[in-house]
Amino acid sequence: MIKITMFSQADKVAGQGVGSAYIELIKLLKDRFSDKFDIQINKYGRSDLSHYHTINPQYYLSTFSRKRGRKIGYVHFLPETLEGSIKLPKPIRNIFYWYVISFYKRMDQIVVVNPTFIPKLVDHGLDESKIKYIPNFVSTENFYEKTTDEKAEIRKKLNIPADKFVVFGDGQVQERKGIDDFYKLAQDNPDIEFIWAGGFSFGRITDGYDRYKAMLENAPDNMKFPGIVDRNDLVNYYNICDLFLLPSYDELFPMSVLEAFSCGAPVLLRNLELYQAIIDGYYQPAKDRDEMNDFINKAKNDPSILKDFKKKSKEASTQYSEDNLSKIWYQFYTDQYKIYKQDK
Known part of the structure; x- marks a missing residue:
């Protein structure tokens, strides 16, 4: 051995x-x-x-x-x-x-x-x-698409109406992750539920810690910050979202995107060069917050758009299985x- x-x-x-x-x-x-x-x-x-x-x-x-x-x-x-x-x-x-x-x-x-x-x-x-x-x-044993009934039950537990459009993001609360754009999108779309799972993994040495802490404490009503979510529970958030959004300015190969793919969640990302090298064609690209906002509202008004992206997520999940x-x-x-x- x-x-x-x-x-x-x-x-x-x-x-x-x-x-x-x-x-x-x-x-x-x-x-x-x-x-x-x-x-x-x-x-x-x-x-x-x-x-x-x-x-x-x-x-x-x-x-x-x-x-x-x-x-x-x-x-x-x-x-x-x-x-x-x-x-x-x-x-x-x-x-x-x-x-x-x-x-x-x-x-x-x-x-x-x-x-x-x-x-x-x-x-x-x-x-x-x-x-x-x-x-x-990622392991498909831990991250997988749940049944329609299971998704409905999770939404019920989280007090999210069945017909509410949900945008979910995951990562440390820091500037690099694009949390400012996520926050502004929530402010600009009060009829959409925005959820960000993550916290301050680096504690007080996180760049902009005081500003982000105050921002989270004064989040709009349609934005939830459940904090750092255990990986066994993260699968639930990927399953109840209509769209996964990671507006990061810089990434390597984010596990959260792979987890979203594995759960069949449509994915919207800032169109970074590194994504083009590894997952091009599997996600909806956006160059800035305005393009993110446009796609979110387009998908909300026409849910059929997301069916193709669910299919792409499953294809990506197979490649990185x-x-x-x-x-x-x-x-x-x-x-x-x-x-x-x-x-x-």
Whole structure:
């Protein structure tokens, strides 16, 4: 068996896509390859492969040990993608940004969740031949479309009328996620229910924390903020929405979009370059809030428009399914093990 040690604190902070991706991968490997891979979590014994999901300082120090075997780094963010997420004094920020790239350079192999990150990592000085793209995925066991009766019951529990048009968004409350546009759309459409699931995963160092906290506390009547929702309950929100909206200005490969696809929810996104590289054709693109508003009202007045997008969501869900990604991860780890044995 191949000994693989996962190093991660991704699941320690609720409401982060990194944690969701990590949980999905661990479950997939243990469910499907328990006879092929010996998976350990945060153990410092000898390993064939060490897969770093987060960049904690103790993990950085561990990379200098020969016990780690071949070191694999998972890139969920770059320094520039943290802008608009956390607020740090400039000297601390510069040190942290240097540390992030230094951590990645300690790896023998890098995995990115979006191919648009490859040239950016090369610009930071990493070897392109050591970078591989493997997309995120979600479990259809946890995220799936419920029956019409089940959806009606969920709406009833949430006090949402059966005929109310619902727009749902999910993510940390921060500028990068486009929460300002989501909020303004709710103000401009009082006849539509807007729900945003998410909170301040970074606490008070969240960029704009005081402003967003006040904004949430004074939300219009047609906007709900249930806070950070447990992943087991998130499936309900995807199922009762008429439209999933993520107005982010910057993303990698958002788990929330994959979760929405898996539940059959039509998806509306700001048309970012990175989306065009991975999910083009599966969502309704919008260049700004005005285009988002136009599509929301068009869909509300003509629900038949959304039928095609439900179909597209299901197609996307199949492409980024556990079955497809399990084959890719199995081949990846076995290939990495072969390289490790050759280099010993």
